[in-house]
Amino acid sequence: MRKLDTREPDFRARLHELHDWDANNDPAVEDRVREILAAVREQGDQAVLAYTRRFDGLDLQEAAALEIPPAQWDAALASLPPSDREALLLAAHRVRSYHQHQRMETWTYTEADGTVLGQRVLPLSRVGIYVPGGKAAYPSSVLMNAIPAQVAGVPEIIMTVPTPQGQINPWVLAAAAVCGVSRMFTIGGAQAVAALAYGTASIPAVDKIVGPGNIYVATAKRMVFGRVGIDMIAGPSEILVISDGSADPQWLAWDLLSQAEHDELAQSILIGWDDAHLEAVAAAVEEALGELDRAPIARKSWTERGAVIRVRDRAEACAIANSIAPEHLELAVADPEDWLPEIENAGAIFMGIHSCEALGDYLAGPNHVLPTGGSARFSSALGVYDFVKRSSLIHASPAGAGTLGAVAERLASAEGLTAHARSAACRSKAHR
Numbered sequence: 001m002r003k004l005d006t007r008e009p010d011f012r013a014r015l016h017e018l019h020d021w022d023a024n025n026d027p028a029v030e031d032r033v034r035e036i037l038a039a040v041r042e043q044g045d046q047a048v049l050a051y052t053r054r055f056d057g058l059d060l061q062e063a064a065a066l067e068i069p070p071a072q073w074d075a076a077l078a079s080l081p082p083s084d085r086e087a088l089l090l091a092a093h094r095v096r097s098y099h100q101h102q103r104m105e106t107w108t109y110t111e112a113d114g115t116v117l118g119q120r121v122l123p124l125s126r127v128g129i130y131v132p133g134g135k136a137a138y139p140s141s142v143l144m145n146a147i148p149a150q151v152a153g154v155p156e157i158i159m160t161v162p163t164p165q166g167q168i169n170p171w172v173l174a175a176a177a178v179c180g181v182s183r184m185f186t187i188g189g190a191q192a193v194a195a196l197a198y199g200t201a202s203i204p205a206v207d208k209i210v211g212p213g214n215i216y217v218a219t220a221k222r223m224v225f226g227r228v229g230i231d232m233i234a235g236p237s238e239i240l241v242i243s244d245g246s247a248d249p250q251w252l253a254w255d256l257l258s259q260a261e262h263d264e265l266a267q268s269i270l271i272g273w274d275d276a277h278l279e280a281v282a283a284a285v286e287e288a289l290g291e292l293d294r295a296p297i298a299r300k301s302w303t304e305r306g307a308v309i310r311v312r313d314r315a316e317a318c319a320i321a322n323s324i325a326p327e328h329l330e331l332a333v334a335d336p337e338d339w340l341p342e343i344e345n346a347g348a349i350f351m352g353i354h355s356c357e358a359l360g361d362y363l364a365g366p367n368h369v370l371p372t373g374g375s376a377r378f379s380s381a382l383g384v385y386d387f388v389k390r391s392s393l394i395h396a397s398p399a400g401a402g403t404l405g406a407v408a409e410r411l412a413s414a415e416g417l418t419a420h421a422r423s424a425a426c427r428s429k430a431h432r
């Protein structure tokens, strides 16, 4: 873990080094992903089968076996112990309730001359949801991806999830059974993104691909953008904790490790001004590392990408957090509402010492698919609005076309666009 201090002369350079490394722009990864995308585009299912064998150790003989049928999801849901099923259903219910607040409606208004203007909102026809599954299984990501799509009214939700060595997680299947997934394919990585973008004989092409994933998934999504829509860059997880020293160091250690354990490329950062407290948290992290099932992953992440930043005051803490624009920001402070106005860039803000990031990962309600790599400067949490398209509506009345047409004619002439000018002029003349 790196230790930075704003009082040191090389602080700016070291901070830059810490967050300028762009997990979404690694040339070696880009080359590999480009090759995978091209192979799937040209060879379809055969390439998907070959990459699934190579990267997930799953040797399927025919493309039909790539699909996991709904009967299997239902069976998984039925076989969950009742308390587990209740936990899953409670999470689904809370995530659905939250996302219902995000519904977008069609609207219109009528001007004095009878011209009607508006915006029509329709769901996308078919979306692809990527559920990660390489290093851990993510039933929560099934809910977070599918529920907003379902709330938006998307009729076809195509899910992909890698199943390394053919190990299918029953929670993942059960989650799909409760949130409106239409079809599920046992594929992952860049090959899954390619299959959803281009379509193969057995996997349908979609209009938009959403969902989190590792660097291969995030890079593939970025590269197919344009051919299909994507939600955002939701790559390796990140957490930035600002602490005023009021929280138990042990609590904060678990919070920092909760993201480090996702991926060696995940990033956990602690910011504060109380030297003794910062040291206590760092020591608690070292101790807690030994207790993790996924200790090697978390240790690599914390050692190579983690940081403790000692600042002079709250203003410096906020400025640094805003420049990093983390996926998750925890305000582990006594008065989080007072801090909020100073925070500009963060995918999700966890306010106060009781709001640990893990609550947001599973069931607080807001979406856990969030922008990473600094993209919270311009991207937002996955939501219902990612699953709709908006068409502008223009219904000119004769009188409206009369007045607007004359002005449009002048503007078109100024641009030297004759057909535009004539098109507008014939409407305005018709009304005179």
Ligand SMILES: NC(=O)c1ccc[n+]([C@@H]2O[C@H](COP(=O)([O-])OP(=O)(O)OC[C@H]3O[C@@H](n4cnc5c(N)ncnc54)[C@H](O)[C@@H]3O)[C@@H](O)[C@H]2O)c1
Binding pocket: 032, 055, 056, 131, 132, 133, 134, 135, 136, 138, 141, 162, 187, 188, 189, 190, 191, 212, 213, 214, 215, 216, 217, 233, 234, 235, 236, 237, 262, 263, 266, 327, 368, 369, 370, 371, 372
């Ligand atoms: N930002 C978010 O909203 C969010 C949410 C949940 C999870 N995450 C992140 O999602 C990621 C999940 O990663 P994961 O690895 O567990 O699952 P994953 O499904 O994202 O990736 C697994 C796939 O990566 C591909 N892959 C692995 N190594 C490869 C290689 N060397 N070459 C080519 N392809 C390769 C394989 O195809 C494999 O199927 C983590 O980084 C986690 O932090 C992010």
Ligand SMILES: N[C@H](CO)Cc1c[nH]c[nH+]1
Binding pocket: 138, 140, 141, 236, 237, 238, 259, 327, 361, 368, 369, 370
């Ligand atoms: N923290 C992840 C987003 O970066 C989401 C998640 C799912 N399960 C556990 N965590």
Ligand SMILES: [Zn+2]
Binding pocket: 237, 258, 259, 262, 361
């Ligand atoms: Zn998490």
